[in-house]
Amino acid sequence: MPFPYQCIQARNSGEREAAGWTLFGACGSRLVVQSSGGSNFVWPSGKNNVSEEKETEDDTQERPEKRIKLSHPPEIKSNFCCLSLSNDKQHIVAATAEDKCIRVFKIEPDCRLSELSQRCMPRRPCAIAITSDDSTILCADKFGDVYALPLFPSLEEERSSTPNSGHNEATTEKPYVPAASMLTVHSGRNRKVLEDQMKQANLGKKKTKEPMQFKHELLLGHVSMLTDIAYTTIDAGVEGGKPRSFILTADRDEHIRISRGPSQAYIIEGFCQGHEEFISRLCLTGSGLLVSGGGDDYIYVWDWLNSRLIEKLCIRDTVIQFARTNPELAASLLADEASFKIAVSGIWSVPHDQPKVRSSTDIVYMRLSNHLQGDEILVACEGIPGLFRFGIGGTPGGSAVGEAISLDGNALGVVFVCPTTGACTAVVSVDNLHKPGSTTEVREQEGPFRLQYFSYQGDHWEADTVVGGKLNWFSSRALADTASVANGQDAGSDMTVETEKARRAADEKAVRDILYGIANLRKRPGTED
Amino acid sequence: MPGEAGKRLKREAYKKSINNEDQNTSLPQKRFYRQRAHANPFSDHTLAYPKSPVDMNWATHYPAYSVAQEKEAENAADDESHDQDQTSIKAITKNVEIADIGCGFGGLLFALAPKLPDTLILGMEIRTSVTEYVQEKIRAMRAQNSSSAYSYQNVACLRANTMKFLPNFFSKAQLSKIFLCFPDPHFKQRKHKARIVSYTLNSEYAYVMRPGGIVYTITDVEDLHKWMVDHFEKHPSFERVGEEEQEADECVKVMRTETEEGKKVERNKGLKFVACFRRCENPPWR
Numbered sequence: 079m080p081f082p083y084q085c086i087q088a089r090n091s092g093e094r095e096a097a098g099w100t101l102f103g104a105c106g107s108r109l110v111v112q113s114s115g116g117s118n119f120v121w122p123s124g125k126n127n128v129s130e131e132k133e134t135e136d137d138t139q140e141r142p143e144k145r146i147k148l149s150h151p152p153e154i155k156s157n158f159c160c161l162s163l164s165n166d167k168q169h170i171v172a173a174t175a176e177d178k179c180i181r182v183f184k185i186e187p188d189c190r191l192s193e194l195s196q197r198c199m200p201r202r203p204c205a206i207a208i209t210s211d212d213s214t215i216l217c218a219d220k221f222g223d224v225y226a227l228p229l230f231p232s233l234e235e236e237r238s239s240t241p242n243s244g245h246n247e248a249t250t251e252k253p254y255v256p257a258a259s260m261l262t263v264h265s266g267r268n269r270k271v272l273e274d275q276m277k278q279a280n281l282g283k284k285k286t287k288e289p290m291q292f293k294h295e296l297l298l299g300h301v302s303m304l305t306d307i308a309y310t311t312i313d314a315g316v317e318g319g320k321p322r323s324f325i326l327t328a329d330r331d332e333h334i335r336i337s338r339g340p341s342q343a344y345i346i347e348g349f350c351q352g353h354e355e356f357i358s359r360l361c362l363t364g365s366g367l368l369v370s371g372g373g374d375d376y377i378y379v380w381d382w383l384n385s386r387l388i389e390k391l392c393i394r395d396t397v398i399q400f401a402r403t404n405p406e407l408a409a410s411l412l413a414d415e416a417s418f419k420i421a422v423s424g425i426w427s428v429p430h431d432q433p434k435v436r437s438s439t440d441i442v443y444m445r446l447s448n449h450l451q452g453d454e455i456l457v458a459c460e461g462i463p464g465l466f467r468f469g470i471g472g473t474p475g476g477s478a479v480g481e482a483i484s485l486d487g488n489a490l491g492v493v494f495v496c497p498t499t500g501a502c503t504a505v506v507s508v509d510n511l512h513k514p515g516s517t518t519e520v521r522e523q524e525g526p527f528r529l530q531y532f533s534y535q536g537d538h539w540e541a542d543t544v545v546g547g548k549l550n551w552f553s554s555r556a557l558a559d560t561a562s563v564a565n566g567q568d569a570g571s572d573m574t575v576e577t578e579k580a581r582r583a584a585d586e587k588a589v590r591d592i593l594y595g596i597a598n599l600r601k602r603p604g605t606e607d
Numbered sequence: 608m609p610g611e612a613g614k615r616l617k618r619e620a621y622k623k624s625i626n627n628e629d630q631n632t633s634l635p636q637k638r639f640y641r642q643r644a645h646a647n648p649f650s651d652h653t654l655a656y657p658k659s660p661v662d663m664n665w666a667t668h669y670p671a672y673s674v675a676q677e678k679e680a681e682n683a684a685d686d687e688s689h690d691q692d693q694t695s696i697k698a699i700t701k702n703v704e705i706a707d708i709g710c711g712f713g714g715l716l717f718a719l720a721p722k723l724p725d726t727l728i729l730g731m732e733i734r735t736s737v738t739e740y741v742q743e744k745i746r747a748m749r750a751q752n753s754s755s756a757y758s759y760q761n762v763a764c765l766r767a768n769t770m771k772f773l774p775n776f777f778s779k780a781q782l783s784k785i786f787l788c789f790p791d792p793h794f795k796q797r798k799h800k801a802r803i804v805s806y807t808l809n810s811e812y813a814y815v816m817r818p819g820g821i822v823y824t825i826t827d828v829e830d831l832h833k834w835m836v837d838h839f840e841k842h843p844s845f846e847r848v849g850e851e852e853q854e855a856d857e858c859v860k861v862m863r864t865e866t867e868e869g870k871k872v873e874r875n876k877g878l879k880f881v882a883c884f885r886r887c888e889n890p891p892w893r
Contacts, residue, residue, distance in 0.1 A: 221800065223807065258794055258828065299807025301648060301770040301800075314892065322892050331771050332658070337810075341893050344806075344843055346814040349774050351659035601651045 080558040081105055081585075082528050083507040084592045085158055088493035089167040089185075099495040100189060101505060101549065102170060103528075104158035105557050106592065109172065109183075109191060112552040114497070117189040120557060157592045160205055164212045164229065169194075171215055171229070173203040175592075180206070180217060182229060195231050197292050207309040209323070214340055216297070218304035218327060226295045226340050297343035302329035305372070305599065306360040309339075312383070326368065326382065328357040330599050334370055336382055348385035352378055356599040361425035363453035367471055371422030373600050377457060379470055388471065394420045396466050397459055400482040407463070407515045421597040424458040426492045428534065429502060456504065458489035460596045463514035465489050465506065467539070483532060483539050487514055487525055490593060495545060502534040503545045509593060511586070517594040520586055529553040625743070632750040637712060640740035645791055646733040648770040648801050656767060660778040666698040668763035669727060674698055703727040703777070706815075707786040708769045709803060711867055713741035715788055717748065718865035720762040722857065726783075730764035731776075738766040770808060777815040784858065785812055785822045787835075789868035792828040804835040806842055813844035816886040821848060825862050825881045827872045832880035839884045848883035859883065 083103035091098045100113040109121040156174035163170055170183045170191065178199045183191040201219035208215055208229065215227045258272055308326040313319075323339025324347070334350035334357060337343050355373030362368055368382035375394035380387055397420060401407045412418060457466045465483040487508035495503050510525035512518070529549055533542035546553070621639045646652075657663040666673035705723070707715050710730030720728050732738045741764035752758035767776065790803040799805075804824070812822060822845065824835050839845045853859055859881055863869055872879055 258792070296806065298810060299805070301808065320892070333774070338892070342890070344810050344813075345889055346774075346810050348779065349659075351775065354658065 080510065080524070080526075080528055080554060080556070081589055082487070082490055082509045082511055082593065083110070084490060085161040086491040086493050086505065086507045086529075087161045087163050087170065088495045088505060089163055090494075090496045091167065099497070100185070101493070101495065101552055102161060102163075103507065103552065103556075104161055104172065106157050106588070107155040107174070108557060109158065109161075110552060110556045111185075111189045111191060112549060112556075113189050114495075114548055116548070118551055118556070119189045119191060121183070121191045121193075123190075155588075157588075159592075160203060162206050162208055162215075164208055165210055166212055169212075169229065171206055171208060173206055173217070175202055178202050178219075180215065180227065182215075197227060197231065197290070197294075199225065200290060204304050205307045207307045207325075209309055209340065210311050216307055216309060216325060216340070218307040220303050222300035222302050222304055222329065224297045224299065224304070224307065224325065224327060224343070226297050226343075228293055231292050295340075297340060298325065298327070298335075298337050298346075300327065300329045300331075300333060300335065302331040302333065303599070304329050305356065305358050308360045308362055308368075310362055310366075311339075312366065324383075326360055326362075328360050328370060328372075330356045330601075332357060334360065334368070334380070334382070336385070348382075350378070350380045350382055350385055350387070352387050352390075356601070358422050358596050358599060359425045361427055361455060363427040363455065363470060364429065365453050365471065367453065369425050369427075369455055369470065371425055371457060372596075373419065373421055375420055377422070377425070377455075377468065391468050391470075393422065393457055393459065393466065394418070396482065397462055397464075400462075400464050400466070400484075401515070403482075404484070410513075410515045411462075419597070419600070421460040421600070422457060423460045423596050424456075424489065424491060426456045426494075428454040428456060428504075429494050456483075456492055458492065460594055461488050461512075461515060461517040463488050463508070465492065465504075481538065485514070485530055486510075486527070488512060488517070488593075497533075497542075497545050503542045504532045504534070504539065505545065505549070506530045506532065511589055512593075517590065517597070527553045622739075632747055634747050635740050635743035637740060640712075640736045640743075642734045642736040646768075648733070648768055652733070652768060654766065654768055654772070656772045656775045658775065660774075660776060660781070663776060664698060665703070668729070668765065669699050669760065671758075671760035672699040672701060672727065674700055699727075701727060702781055703729045703763075704782055705729070705784040705786070706731060706769075706777070706782055707788065708773075709733070709787065709790050710741060710764060711737060711789075713744060713764060714865050714867040714870070715786060715862060716741065716762050716764065717744070717759070718861045719858065720759055721757055722861070724757055724761060726761060728762045729776075730762070731767045731769050732764065733766065733768050735766055738764055770803065773811050773815055779814055780817040782816050783820045785816065785820070786858075786862065787822065787824045788862055788866045789826055789872075790824075790831070792826065792831045794828075794830075799834075802831070802834065804838050806838050809839060809842040809845065813842070813886055818886050818888045820886040821856075821858075822884045822886070823858060823862055823881075824883070825866070825869070825879055827868070827877045827879055829878070829880060832882065836882050839882070844887055844889070845884040846887055848885050853881065853883050856883070 083105050085104040087102040089100050091100070098114050100111060103110045112118040156177040156179065158172050159175040160173040161170060168185055170185060172181050172183065173179065178201060180197045180199060180203060182194045184194055186192060199217060199219060201221040201223065203217050203219055205218045206215055212229055215229055217225045217227060219225070304327055306328045309323065310326070311321045311323045314322050325337045325339060325343055327335045327337070332353040332355065336347045336349065338345045338347060350368065350370070353370065353372060353374055357370050357372040359371050360368060367388065368380040369377060370380065371377045371393065375392055376390040377393050378387060379389045379391065398412065398415065398418065401411045453470045455468050455470060457468065463485045465485065467481060467483070485506060485508050487510050489506060490509055491507040493505050495505055497503055507528060508530055510528050511520060513521050529552065531542040531546040532539035618639050621636070625635065704726050705728040707728065707730045710716055710732050713730055716728060716730045730741055732741065745759060745762055745764060748759040787803055793799060793801045822839065826832050826835070836847065840847055863879055863881065869879065
């Protein structure tokens with residue numbers, strides 16, 4: 079059975095092949111690639127995955143009833159959580175959640191991905207961005223830090239010797255001296271603890287966390303979980319000035335921070351303040367506005383350079399209106415309408431007009447001319463089978479709240495491909511496993527397709543069959559036979575009904591954990607000190 | 608724990624009694640406000656904080672500096688449109704300029720405030736009871752001195768997790784001094800990110816400080832002192848203040864002798880390590 083794609087990415091290759099595109103999807107711990115030319119690829123390919131081999135060895139030795147236990151908790155597969163394409167579109171950077179690893183792949187002409195590097199971070203990556211010159215990966219992590227890593231690690235295996243890395247510094251070998259002394263402790267109990275510490279110190283050195291063995295630099299940090307990161311470059315606005323780069327970071331404590339680019343990231347230029355709940359997504363539009371969303375009822379639109387809120391768009395009303403049009407959805411989502419909460423899981427800027435010339439450097443030059451036309455964004459919310467259109471900052475009347483695009487399953491991701499020059503099709507990843515409108519209830523029969531397609535018609539989106547026809551393999555067949563996300567075993571090996579059931583439950587749990595984590599960012603009242 | 612419950616009852620009775628007496632001018636008693644000396648800066652405390660500095664109601668903390676009444680009423684009406692007229696909503700006639708982060712029982716605040724009577728000083732403390740004590744003491748001090756020339760109107764205290772929410776209270780370049788006195792040393796390596804000083808957090812201090820402003824640090828833990836010096840010195844927005852200038856600074860003297868911890872260390876014959884750092888101008892764009 080095919081599992082949904084938690085992340086998708088697309089590249090539109092301009093000049094060389096006219097109107098060619100390639101789609102990348104992350105399905106659990108695997109990557110799937112297909113091009114408009116028809117070639118396809120799955121990573122990791124074949125049976126060379128070390129952890130899988132180990133697993134099968136274990137299986138032969140263990141008795142069957144023990145295998146059930148083995149199959150879920152101890153077996154942790156690393157699932158992809160972020161996919162990012164380099165600006166030259168030759169490389170894809172992918173981060174996995176459980177093993178905190180950042181992998182860089184080269185995209186070969188025949189769609190194969192060859193893994194160039196694998197770097198494990200100290201904390202789980204939450205979002206990645208690539209600088210516009212393709213030199214640096216910016217990795218925002220769960221503990222609030224942003225690290226800069228070169229896209230291509232230098233060959234010499236240099237030990238981390240970065241002046242700016244704030245913690246995890248390798249301590250030099252010294253006899254252990256506790257930081258506290260008899261002079262700094264004031265209570266009897268603390269004194270006793272100190273004595274214990276001294277005793278413990280003589281027993282042997284504690285093992286400390288292994289420092290990162292590759293070049294990295296700590297750029298900035300929040301005291302909060304980071305949820306998204308964006309990088310952009312704009313004109314300096316002064317004669318002969320170099321373009322200025324910025325790092326935008328969002329956290330769970332309602333902050334959007336605007337810092338200077340990697341070489342001066344220690345300077346905070348401003349904050350975009352106004353959110354009252356966690357922020358989960360940042361999106362820079364074609365005309366250079368920032369759109370942010372999260373647990374609030376509103377999507378916020380910012381003139382981020384001046385820390386100024388331009389407008390708030392009520393996503394909650396739009397979603398409720400949409401749910402009302404579908405009786406089933408209304409019954410499940412709006413049973414208790416007052417407590418219905420929004421968790422924005424994606425915001426995408428629609429590439430209007432000339433998607434081919436759109437790269438991060440071009441945005442600089444298009445900024446002013448585009449501003450009057452306005453932008454269009456698509457918004458997805460966790461567990462909602464629809465996408466919501468908003469026009470932003472165009473006409474003096476402000477933003478238009480467009481229609482909802484109904485989907486066959488909860489929206490998971492959107493990318494835009496250009497089947498012909500000037501055309502634009504949104505490829506949407508949908509959840510074929512859970513019931514539309516639910517993040518917990520599983521369908522009786524999972525849906526056969528994991529993608530839907532809509533072509534842009536200027537004022538509305540229409541179901542697209544051309545791109546859909548080409549992506550049939552990607553949407554329905556890829557990885558359909560390699561069943562299990564939870565343990566990566568082949569289906570069809572003999573199993574009892576019970577193990578099958580247990581495995582199924584573990585699979586569903588695993589998929590749920592991958593797909594739906596955003597609502598969990600909400601703070602729970604009453605979790606007191 | 609039976610002792611725990613008894614303690615709580617006594618505290619409640621005490622707090623009720625001070626609330627009953629209107630215009631109570633007696634100082635609060637510290638023993639009813641003691642609290643464990645550690646708080647986890649990463650956890651989601653039930654905190655009250657403004658969305659942005661513009662949304663902060665400073666007038667309740669500095670009533671003597673509040674702007675005219677009718678203007679306040681006007682502000683209450685257009686609560687939503689905070690980008691229209693930023694200054695009118697601030698509601699006090701001057702901005703807070705000095706922050707004592709982790710002010711504890713407020714020793715430094717009460718010593719410093721009379722020396723800088725025209726500067727607004729804010730104590731920020733993460734522990735609820737300790738904050739209440741300082742607020743109670745400010746109220747009493749103001750009442751006691753209501754007829755004298757100086758009546759502690761320039762000092763206030765609020766509960767905050769500054770590690771997360773400092774930019775919610777202060778705007779860019781607002782502060783001229785920040786005090787970090789005897790912060791929690793967080794001895795364990797694993798807990799170092801919880802320290803009040805770190806390379807990454809120093810960027811936020813730099814953001815709320817004006818160029819030329821000074822961060823004052825003092826601790827009795829040499830290890831932490833070295834840590835703080837190390838992290839401020841490697842941050843390009845700060846430079847260490849020289850020994851001579853440091854010792855000539857009145858604030859350093861007050862910090863050494865007037866903080867509660869400072870006095871405790873004195874009694875214990877412990878050592879005190881002081882370091883000050885000046886906020887530099889931002890360099891041109893690179």
